[in-house]
Amino acid sequence: MFWTLFEVSGIRVTETQMMTLVTDVMQTLDEDGNDAIDIVEFVDGSLKNKFIYDLLTSADENVRKQQEQQ
Numbered sequence: 210m211f212w213t214l215f216e217v218s219g220i221r222v223t224e225t226q227m228m229t230l231v232t233d234v235m236q237t238l239d240e241d242g243n244d245a246i247d248i249v250e251f252v253d254g255s256l257k258n259k260f261i262y263d264l265l266t267s268a269d270e271n272v273r274k275q276q277e278q279q
Contacts, residue, residue, distance in 0.1 A: 217268040234261060 211231055215222055222230065238246045238254035238261075246254075255261045 214264055214268050217271050218264055219267070219271060220264075237261070 211227060211234070215227070235244070235246070237258050238250050240250050240254070255265055
């Protein structure tokens with residue numbers, strides 16, 4: 210999922226950077242500490258975390274632009 214978000218957002222990261230980001234995102238979003246992110250944790254955390262919010266909105270904007278070009 211994260212590779213796809215970064216690709217669609219136009220952000221290039223190394224595998225090491227990705228692993229660090231995934232770990233940080235899991236720690237941020239996994240509010241109950243069960244090593245899983247449910248939909249409520251994902252939505253709440255994404256709205257509260259600027260990095261995740263920006264990543265998701267930029268991916269959405271890029272997908273819309275690509276669809277308009279087709």
